Amino acid sequence: MKGTVMKSSLETPTVMVEEKVKKRSSLEKKETRDAWIMMSPALVILLLIAVYPILRTIWISLHEMVLTDPASGYPFVGLDNYIKIFHDHRAIVSILFTLKFTVVTVFFELVVGFGAALLMNKAFKGRGFVRAAILVPWAIPTSVSALMWKFIYNDQYGLFNDILYKLHIIDAYRAWLSTSSGSFMALVLTDVWKTAPYMALLILAGLQMVPKELYESAKMDGANTLQIFTKITLPNVKTTVVVALLFRTLDAFRVYDLIAVMTGGANGTESVSVYAYNNLMKFLDFGYGSAMAVLIFLVVFIISLIYMKLLGNKLTES
Template sequence: MGGLRKKEARLGWFMTAPGLLMIAAVALYPILHTFWLSLHTVKLTEPGLGQPFVGLQNYIHLLSDDRTLNALWNTVIFTVSSVSLEFVFGLAIALLIHRNFFGRGIVRAAVLVPWAVPTVVSAMMWKFMYNDQYGVINDILEKLGIISSYKAWLGDASWALTSLIITDVWKTTPFIALLLLAGLQLIPGELYESAKVDGASAWKRFWHITLPMLKPTILVALLFRTLDAFRVFDIVMVMTGGGPGNSTEVISTYAYKVLMRYLDFGNGSALAVIVFICVFLICLLFITVLGVQLVEDEGGGGKNTWTKKRSVRSAKKFSSTEQSHSSF
């Protein structure tokens, strides 16, 4: 039996070797080579300089540079703001289109239109809408009396990043809504019926049944969107290019400029490694939280049944509390 297991193990490694080699060639080698470049001074504008080894000097220089810190700060603001708004709006839309009403199929299809539009096309469209000469946003706001004159939204440092966040929220909220809708459809309807029979209000059913049962889906959706938002590039490059005055420059656009415009492969690679480390830490955080949640929900039907019963009991408890308060 021992020899048979070893033979099967060798066969398994042999069968997976092509896939492992492909992953190493496509993913692992570029990562290692980028890290190697980040430890050297590599400037194509100064070919006679060579590629001297500088260790962590590139990282020290970048992390003490105000422009890098500003790009990181803009990235954090963009990520937190856009993902938070997308989650709130996406959850509201998912709850709405989860209901049975006339024309639900048309509404679901219409909701997905912004997500189906290519990002560059969406960015160009919103750039025209924000235009200070003929933009429709200025026209609408002026007619509503909110502004007295046309405003250069993308040319104002205090409004440019907010404008980008609004664009990203419009573009990607349907993605969050679609994932949350899939999670809502997995929640058994008898949970709501049982809680409703026991007098639980709509808010209590949402808070003690929907959210607990939807938690794994929420974590997955937030993971995907947080990673995407932190690596945002196309919306910023198309709409503002990082301006005005680097007020909308994020870490990805800054790394692109250092690599492709300044041809500084040493610092550019260091910036790429910083982005990689940040994304890895975000993944680690979400996967840790998600893993704990999945472990809690694992263990077969008994564990899942216990979770469902706990949700119903919780809704019943709060319903009884409300009834006793009203009686008092």
Template sequence: MAISTSAPNNTKTHDGSPSGAPLARSRPSRIHRQRLRAAWLCLIPMLLVLAAVAGWPLVRTIWFSFTDASFSNISEYGWVGLENYLVYDDGAWYGVLADPTWWQSVWNTLFFTVVSVGAETVLGLIIALTLNAQFRGRGLIRAATLIPWAVPTIVSAKMWGWMLHDQFGIINDVLMTLGIIAEPLNWTANADLSMWAVIMVDVWKTTPFMALLTLAALQMLPSDCYEAAKVDGIHPVRVFFKVTLPLILPALMVAIIFRVLDALRVFDVIYVLTSNSEDTMSMSVYARQQLVQFQDVGYGSAASTVLFLIIALLTITYLYLGRKQIGGES
């Protein structure tokens, strides 16, 4: 009688373990749990501090927006619901969303954001491309370029406020010496010039930030593409639009979104230069005016909450679109 014997299966998988043996998952899962535990141990203190510093004031601001609280007696207030946001009473609309000054501040903020961030992006890209080239003294020029960004915003705004002064400002003196203007201009009080003066100061202050992030992206580009383009005799302008710009676009978009979020909540440079002028009033200046100057905590909290919701919505939208793009590429 023939007895058939089966030889043991000694084939091995690509990782060296026998094909018939169960995969050892205990060690990777244990390492993964240890890493996850270490990550949470590092994150928990930061989350607690963030909840205490930012979370509690935010919740308290949202709560006050539904009340009639005021600084005269902050401990005594009543619930008013959505009256601080929008309410129809006696044939008219009242609240933040019905205030023409609020919508003027929204328009001022959007105009400031689009123009300033657009100018900073273009100028930052030009400066980054210049600093990325090889020339003598490049390190010194790079350091000097960062000086405006290193100056505190309050200091730079106050400095520019003196230079733009209509009586003894150096800007008017230089322009009159060159024959560009015939008489001094009141840059920060003139309704036609004040917003452009604020934008000019912000562009001077923040363009180095855009240049720094763009320069970091340029430093990471591979040199093979440029060597091949040079051998093929491709024009540098075409190389920029076909090679350089698409490669640095992700980093450039990160820099732009950071600047957009920062510009939407702009306060210091506008308040120092033009105070509460409606011609340049931003949403943050409007909220501060209601809270501090008018002592209306409920109304000012409602304005601050609307500003927070606008910025949060833009942030969530950007993160969602970025996630969809990454998922589509993968």
């Protein structure tokens, strides 16, 4: 009798634990179900505005769909449009230009943005005004800033020529947007002016997270400015820098509006996005244009994976 009582008293806590586990499991299932129900409207909208257009573009890219030739019936051609890209000299040139533009602009934006972030991170009179002023170019829509800079580069009344002429750097006004090198220089300068503040804003956020005690300790140990920058500043903001580079690299590779407004793709400045747009909207070759668009998507996706891998390593190291 006594043994039976002891056995039941030992089983009671086990039964109670099992009941709690069952209740918790049922509660988690209910919360998960409720979460999916609440997210379902957003998921449906995401499928309609993001997933479906991507799948539709991929489907069109597998067909020969030239709207000026509806009698063809838009036959299925498989990967022919993609193969055509690598045999299209104009497409290859646009890809190389886009890569060149991306590397050059992102490099200068990182340098200028980092310098501006270091400046804004220091305490000085009027720092708030300086921060606001630096962010103004980034706040201006790209098409507006591109049109503004197009007037600045004008060969007859442009401010850029006027400044260089008065500084005796040039002896006559030049049509900067009429040559390949001049157009590339103008596009890079405009893009750096426009988006370096965005890079500075992200890096500034990282700089403000660095403990001030680290700088004070380094100064007490006799570290110079270069040592403080390389041993304290850079290691602590490397994750922020990678994130900033990720955003800017993706934006630079997909550049369209800046080039469309300033040069229209002339003088060897046609980016992949501009060329894809021309095939879609000017030549009405939806199959080939869609293949170009899918190529841009794949390259952007690969770039994101590379940065995410690098970002993951940085997070693991920190």
